[in-house]
Amino acid sequence: MGVTVAEFKHQPEPDITPIPLMQLATAFWAFKTLSTAIDMDLFTRLETSPMNPPELARWLNIEERPAEMILTGCAGLGLLSKQNGRYRNTPLAETFLVRGCRYYFGGFVTMLNHRLYAGWDKLPQAVRTNRPTTWDPDKQKSLFEAADPEMMGTFWQAMHSLSIFTARGLGEAVDFSRFRKLLDVGGGSGAFDIELCTRYPNLSATVYDLPFVTGIAAEKIAESGLSGRVTTHPGDFFADPKYPAGHDVILLSMIMHDWNEQEDRGILRKCYEALAPGGAVVISELLVNDEKTGPPPAALMSLNMLIETLGGRNYTPSEYRAWLEDTGFRDVKVIWFESAGANGAVIGYKR
Secondary structure (H helix, E strand, O other), X not given: OOOOHHHHHOOOOOOOOOHHHHHHHOHHHHHHHHHHHHHOOHHHHHHHOOEOHHHHHHHHOOOHHHHHHHHHHHHHOOOEEEEOOEEEEOHHHHHHOOOOXXXXXXXXXXXXXXXXXXXXXXXXXXXXXXXXXXXXXXXXXXXXXXXXXXXXXHHHHHHHHHHHHHHHHHHHHOOOOOOOEEEEEOOOOOHXXXXXXXXXXXXXXXXXXXXXXXXXXXXXXXHHOOOOOEEEEEOOOOOOOOOOOOOOEEEEEOOHHHOOHHHHHHHHHHHHHHOOOOOEEEEEEOOOOOOOOOOHHHHHHHHHHHHHOOOOOOOOHHHHHHHHHHHOOEEEEEEEOOOOOOOEEEEEEOO
């Protein structure tokens, strides 16, 4: 029997297979394997005691079958290696997934698992209603109100770990040596300020954020030994009519995607007013390309803003350029780089 015209039209090209779709469709398998291992504190345990499946089963008081499967799964993801029949952490897991280590990333995974995973499960609802799914705007003023304090502590620890490496990428790509005083608007735990001041000895910085956040930042700054060069300024960058003056560069890192265009333009106006001529604003974000076709991290982060915010999304360099120039900034340039939390910086100068 011959092939009909309709069947012929649906014959796949020789180099097209469903493998990419299979990888997309099952991506959550890898995430849930990682998050389960972190919930079990597997990597912390394996730091000092490599184990085989029977030993893990006894430690967790579970059957040997799932113990073997979780170890095999983590090994398949590159998180564990196997030597002499026992599983141990790879350098990646040893650096980032052992509880208490300097760069512990497990808090970020826990936050995704316990907060965002359920919100993403309701993505169709968010698309239909244009409203967040991780909190109720009718009952809460923001996504932080009424949040579990323990989860918020996990959130800030997670963001600090992520921000450390993003700040390093920014510091390598953008030359801050010409600046002396940095104002970090919405600076969170102060990770950017700590890293940038460590890299640039002539730079000092101020973390400007809500009072409970600057309290967290003060602890991190003290731990870093930079209390003499990095300070905090409690405030509300929306409610405050003016931003702290006396700085020659203002950093807006990973905050612009939380808000709509009107709100972001308001932030830029206050930045412009706070800067003296010659000062600069640096927007560090996961930038969507001007064609709005990717890259995947920025495009998917934008969808994350759909389930987490009322009006935020990830913006393009052209959008930021237009807002900056409308505000009065000139000589706008875009610098691309690769890091854990951002892929580029848009910089504008006040003449």
